[in-house]
Amino acid sequence: xxxxxxxxxxxRGEDLLFVDISFSLDEGGALILTGAxxxxxxxxxxxxxGLLRPDSGxxxxxxxxGGEARPAGEAAxxxxxxxAMKPELTVEENLSFWKDFLGDAGxxxxxxxxxxxxxxxxGGIAHLPFGYLSAGQQRRFAFxxxxxxxxxxxxxxxxxxxxxxAADRMFASLVSGHLARGGIVLAATHQPLGLEGAxxxxxxxxxxxxxxxxx
Amino acid sequence: xxxxxxxxxxxxxxxxxxxLIGVLFFMTVVAVVPFGVGPDLNLLSxxxxxxxxxxxxxxxxxxxxxxxxxxxxxxxxxLILMQETPLALTVFVKCLAHWAGTGLPLVIAxxxxxxxxxxxxxxxxxxxxxLLVGSPAITxxxxxxxxxxxxxxxGGLLVSILVLPFTIPVLIFGxxxxxxxxxxxxxxxxxFMILAALTLLFxxxxxxxxxxxxxQSSD
Numbered sequence: 400x401x402x403x404x405x406x407x408x409x410x411r412g413e414d415l416l417f418v419d420i421s422f423s424l425d426e427g428g429a430l431i432l433t434g435a436x437x438x439x440x441x442x443x444x445x446x447x448x449g450l451l452r453p454d455s456g457x458x459x460x461x462x463x464x465g466g467e468a469r470p471a472g473e474a475a476x477x478x479x480x481x482x483a484m485k486p487e488l489t490v491e492e493n494l495s496f497w498k499d500f501l502g503d504a505g506x507x508x509x510x511x512x513x514x515x516x517x518x519x520x521x522g523g524i525a526h527l528p529f530g531y532l533s534a535g536q537q538r539r540f541a542f543x544x545x546x547x548x549x550x551x552x553x554x555x556x557x558x559x560x561x562x563x564x565a566a567d568r569m570f571a572s573l574v575s576g577h578l579a580r581g582g583i584v585l586a587a588t589h590q591p592l593g594l595e596g597a598x599x600x601x602x603x604x605x606x607x608x609x610x611x612x613x614x
Numbered sequence: 615x616x617x618x619x620x621x622x623x624x625x626x627x628x629x630x631x632x633x634l635i636g637v638l639f640f641m642t643v644v645a646v647v648p649f650g651v652g653p654d655l656n657l658l659s660x661x662x663x664x665x666x667x668x669x670x671x672x673x674x675x676x677x678x679x680x681x682x683x684x685x686x687x688x689x690x691x692x693l694i695l696m697q698e699t700p701l702a703l704t705v706f707v708k709c710l711a712h713w714a715g716t717g718l719p720l721v722i723a724x725x726x727x728x729x730x731x732x733x734x735x736x737x738x739x740x741x742x743x744x745l746l747v748g749s750p751a752i753t754x755x756x757x758x759x760x761x762x763x764x765x766x767x768x769g770g771l772l773v774s775i776l777v778l779p780f781t782i783p784v785l786i787f788g789x790x791x792x793x794x795x796x797x798x799x800x801x802x803x804x805x806f807m808i809l810a811a812l813t814l815l816f817x818x819x820x821x822x823x824x825x826x827x828x829x830q831s832s833d
Binding site: 448449450451472473475477479480481482483484485486487488492495496497499500501 | 615616617618620621624625628687688689690692693695696697698832
């Protein structure tokens with residue numbers, strides 16, 4: 400059930416960045432990755448999202464109430480450092496494109512574009528081109544993208560960089576709302592998201608070269 | 615998928631983008647030829663179809679490098695790669711949108727530019743028809759180059775150089791079909807059918823190869 404990662408390992412160049420990372424998250428579970436810069440948080444998230452091939456191990460997602468295990472990426476939203484929005488298009492166009500293109504994964508429904516913009520507290524300016532907005536506003540609308548299409552798993556990489564304190568709180572409430580709906584959150588962050596009962600995984604970085612491990 | 619097509623089409627029109635730049639470049643290339651060749655009308659009308667085709671080919675290659683690079687730059691490519699829908703289908707739709715945004719305007723502009731080359735009505739019609747059938751092939755071939763060079767910061771020229779050799783057959787059969795329509799003894803249909811076959815072949819192969827290259831690029 401839920402998101403299961405087994406014995407993940409990944410390398411950057413020749414060096415192994417991490418080895419034997421295993422975790423499992425049930426519905427409503429959250430895992431916070433912490434660790435110094437370059438310790439492999441982003442790499443782990445990209446491996447879970449299916450964007451990087453792991454050196455060994457596997458990640459899968461099994462929906463609640465049975466069903467086949469699938470690659471976790473197909474059931475996940477990935478919010479990386481970049482917002483995946485086109486500066487030339489208006490916020491509305493961006494969001495409704497992603498709503499149509501992503502579609503809803505089984506077991507839930509996304510909000511409509513207007514509601515999502517209201518939820519992130521920027522209902523009045525969705526008609527503006529995305530490129531006109533400030534960095535913080537752009538990030539907020541990137542959160543709205545998580546809401547317009549339902550995905551049980553959220554993979555968030557430094558989600559709250561460039562945000563003020565109010566937006567931090569808003570984002571924490573989005574995340575706990577998602578968990579309450581039975582979602583799973585996997586986030587790399589330095590700031591506390593204010594989640595109760597979240598597991599924490601501390602990344603240490605540099606697990607040695609393959610030769611070291613063989614020896 | 616329809617939403618992806620519409621978004622890409624909107625972007626190519628709105629970004630001050632692909633559509634108009636391609637047509638302007640096409641116009642520049644074709645418009646300078648008469649000045650270079652001189653006022654020999656017979657010569658112009660004889661080389662006209664080839665010049666228009668070469669101009670259209672170069673203009674079609676112009677915007678191709680941004681096909682996936684723009685998606686990568688803002689992080690959209692990650693989300694596109696994660697989806698359940700086959701990546702080749704997504705690439706195919708992106709190619710169609712790119713062609714509709716930048717290739718189709720070239721086809722529409724070609725009759726006007728053919729006038730610069732003193733071509734008659736039959737030749738103009740033939741150039742337009744062959745471009746309509748042949749130019750999608752250039753986009754599908756170019757998508758592979760764009761996917762290979764997606765991670766390179768200055769991949770623009772590289773894409774054109776990678777792609778150009780593969781577009782030569784399209785150019786050859788496009789131009790020979792056009793000449794066949796104008797000059798009587800040669801039959802029009804065989805080269806035209808081969809041109810159509812090339813487009814269909816690359817429509818099938820191009821997206822598959824580009825999807826494979828994109829999967830590799832994320833590593």
